[in-house]
Amino acid sequence: MAEHTCDVTIIGAGTAGLAAERAARKSGATTRLIDDKFAGTVCATVGCMPSKLLIAAANAAHGARRADVFGGLCQVIILRREQHRRHHHAVNSAV
Numbered sequence: 001m002a003e004h005t006c007d008v009t010i011i012g013a014g015t016a017g018l019a020a021e022r023a024a025r026k027s028g029a030t031t032r033l034i035d036d037k038f039a040g041t042v043c044a045t046v047g048c049m050p051s052k053l054l055i056a057a058a059n060a061a062h063g064a065r066r067a068d069v070f071g072g073l074c075q076v077i078i079l080r081r082e083q084h085r086r087h088h089h090a091v092n093s094a095v
């Protein structure tokens with residue numbers, strides 16, 4: 001079995017693990033990052049970032065639905081993922 005040596009070993013390549021590794025490297029340490037999946041941080045894949053997108057999209061839809069208050073008329077169409085894919089394909093094919 002190969003032998004690896006390093007100053008700091010970090011278990012978990014999530015937000016905390018990546019920050020810890022960055023800090024350790026910054027102070028000159030050699031590091032090893034261990035993760036059982038390396039599938040992205042919770043923050044980037046299902047947490048902070050996607051939830052902010054959802055909130056932004058919901059706010060935009062709410063604003064559009066209430067546009068008539070200011071005399072505007074705006075129709076909100078909610079496309080599901082497969083519908084969106086087909087719509088996107090149809091628009092691109094037409095161009």
Ligand SMILES: Cc1cc2nc3c(=O)[nH]c(=O)nc-3n(C[C@H](O)[C@H](O)[C@H](O)COP(=O)(O)OP(=O)(O)OC[C@H]3O[C@@H](n4cnc5c(N)ncnc54)[C@H](O)[C@@H]3O)c2cc1C
Nearest residue numbers: 012013014015016017034035036037041042043047048051
């Ligand atoms: C819906 C949602 C919205 C959120 N919104 C916000 C927000 O707006 N602002 C905010 O500050 N926080 C938010 N959070 C919280 C934030 O996402 C988490 O606090 C943060 O991601 C935790 O980071 P972490 O590094 O501790 O864990 P994670 O990012 O989950 O990383 C843990 C890592 O450890 C690995 N691991 C686990 N077990 C093992 C093992 N036995 N061996 C090796 N590797 C292992 C995993 O594969 C993973 O890569 C939100 C969370 C959710 C779910």
